[in-house]
Amino acid sequence: MDTMTTTLRQYINGQWTNGQGAGISTAAASDAQQVIARGQAATAEQVQQAFASAAAAQASWAKLPMAERGGYLLAAAQHLREHSEQFGEELALEEGKTRAEGIGEVLRAAQILAYYAGESERAAGTVYQSPRAGEQILVTHKPLGVVGVITPFNFPIGIPAWKIAPALVFGNTVVFKPASLVPLLAIRLVESLHAAGLPAGVVNLVIGPGALGDCFLADEHLAGLSFTGSTGVGRQLCAAAAARGIPVQAEMGGKNASVVLADADLDLASEQVLYGAFRSTGQKCTATSRLILDASIADAFLAKLTGLLDAWVTGDPLDPAVQMGPLVDAKAAGAARASLAQALAEGAELIYQGRGPAQESFMAPHILLLAPTEAGRNNIAWREEFFAPILCVTVVDGREAAFAAAQDTQFGLSLALFTRDLSAALEAQNQLDVGILHVNSESAGADPHVPFGGAKASGFGPKEQGAAAREFYTHTTTVYLKG
Ligand code: UN1
Numbered sequence: 001m002d003t004m005t006t007t008l009r010q011y012i013n014g015q016w017t018n019g020q021g022a023g024i025s026t027a028a029a030s031d032a033q034q035v036i037a038r039g040q041a042a043t044a045e046q047v048q049q050a051f052a053s054a055a056a057a058q059a060s061w062a063k064l065p066m067a068e069r070g071g072y073l074l075a076a077a078q079h080l081r082e083h084s085e086q087f088g089e090e091l092a093l094e095e096g097k098t099r100a101e102g103i104g105e106v107l108r109a110a111q112i113l114a115y116y117a118g119e120s121e122r123a124a125g126t127v128y129q130s131p132r133a134g135e136q137i138l139v140t141h142k143p144l145g146v147v148g149v150i151t152p153f154n155f156p157i158g159i160p161a162w163k164i165a166p167a168l169v170f171g172n173t174v175v176f177k178p179a180s181l182v183p184l185l186a187i188r189l190v191e192s193l194h195a196a197g198l199p200a201g202v203v204n205l206v207i208g209p210g211a212l213g214d215c216f217l218a219d220e221h222l223a224g225l226s227f228t229g230s231t232g233v234g235r236q237l238c239a240a241a242a243a244r245g246i247p248v249q250a251e252m253g254g255k256n257a258s259v260v261l262a263d264a265d266l267d268l269a270s271e272q273v274l275y276g277a278f279r280s281t282g283q284k285c286t287a288t289s290r291l292i293l294d295a296s297i298a299d300a301f302l303a304k305l306t307g308l309l310d311a312w313v314t315g316d317p318l319d320p321a322v323q324m325g326p327l328v329d330a331k332a333a334g335a336a337r338a339s340l341a342q343a344l345a346e347g348a349e350l351i352y353q354g355r356g357p358a359q360e361s362f363m364a365p366h367i368l369l370l371a372p373t374e375a376g377r378n379n380i381a382w383r384e385e386f387f388a389p390i391l392c393v394t395v396v397d398g399r400e401a402a403f404a405a406a407q408d409t410q411f412g413l414s415l416a417l418f419t420r421d422l423s424a425a426l427e428a429q430n431q432l433d434v435g436i437l438h439v440n441s442e443s444a445g446a447d448p449h450v451p452f453g454g455a456k457a458s459g460f461g462p463k464e465q466g467a468a469a470r471e472f473y474t475h476t477t478t479v480y481l482k483g
Helices: 044-063 066-082 084-095 099-121 158-169 183-195 212-218 231-244 266-282 298-310 330-345 374-378 398-407 422-431 466-473
Strands: 006-008 010-012 015-017 023-028 031-040 125-129 135-143 146-150 173-177 203-205 222-228 248-251 256-260 288-294 349-353 366-369 390-396 414-418 436-439 474-482
Touching: 006 023, 006 183, 010 044, 010 183, 023 084, 023 183, 031 084, 031 183, 044 135, 044 146, 044 173, 044 203, 044 212, 066 084, 066 099, 066 158, 066 183, 084 099, 084 183, 099 158, 146 158, 146 212, 158 173, 158 183, 158 222, 158 466, 173 212, 183 203, 212 222, 212 231, 222 231, 222 466, 231 248, 256 266, 256 398, 266 288, 266 298, 266 390, 266 414, 288 298, 288 398, 298 349, 298 366, 298 390, 330 366, 330 390, 390 398, 398 422, 414 422, 422 436, 466 474
Parallel strands: 006 031, 146 173, 146 222, 173 203, 222 248, 256 288, 256 414, 288 390, 366 390, 414 436
Antiparallel strands: 010 015, 010 203, 023 031, 125 135, 135 474, 349 366
């Protein structure tokens, strides 16, 4: 593959334009020396231009019939499908997930665009009965205006698609800032919208350091902000947006548990925990990073899981024989190694370590055992999100103790429960504060037509995806209509 294909450029008012800020580049996740593309960062002034062009385009964009707006999304989806191999390989190279996962994510982005294109065929609002004769009450939805979209590195095209597609179809225009580590796939997404003939100004892309996010919050045109990333940054953005009275949606960290009860199908559970914990090198906010095992099956389960891991190959993400690539860069891997060292210093026991390349951005799968004691629960590996292929295990007696352990976290994004007992599944649904509950499937994964988002420190504001997306990207007018 020819990797030196693209210049990193900004997309403002329908034009690809050079940044006027500092030099930037993007490199292979596995090797910082392997530069994929170079360019210059956007300046604060260019972010302002992007907002001004989005504001100028918004009224005429919102006036188009929804089906026409959806038509642009369908055409962009087709472009992504036609280029899924090229873009998927670029994604794998830049972000570090495997080629199969990269292509899968590009196709998923296409599916998301196509899903929102269908919005004109779904309900547009709600009609209520009125207590007064001769009246009905309508709840109608209108766009917010110009929406800011700030996305993380770990789904470089999937997450931008699931924010930008609903923003657009509901009549908003967008200024989009991707994570500075993965600008290439952001460019590919915007290229697909450009190829679809999207009118100038409807989507604007600004590439540069995280500090550009401050320009978003300062811009007079910003009418809504959708963010996915760390809880720390998310909460700062939420506070700044709230101070201006701007609706904000923040998807943040996770410390998701998989709970395996005594009656679980251990073959199924071990395979699903493997995927949940180690696919995409553990770099998903929905990844399984805590594993809670019933004592009666703990040894048998761990024997199965480590057996599967023995056949798990960590290496070049473009090699089809590889199941797990590097972390996003050497810095992320260094941070993961430091977290691991701290967990061990705090008393965690290393019970499994896989094999992987020696290059500095790689980390093989690790499993830590934590005692079911206060010290174990205070261990950093139990408390903090690592975003790395490190799974920490604790062993408990019975369902009640398992659910109490699962709840023992500041986060509340997803949880995977393995059981054949319907009452356990219903009890989990009632008792556990999570936004997403998987019964007998891995903790990661999300379909475009159902709500996605977490409880507690994992989320803030309306959820994403499906009908929930409309709640965020529109405001309502309640119409008391008397004939
Ligand atoms: C998935 O589990 O497939 O940043 C999607 C994240 C989430 C998306 C997860 N917002 O990992």
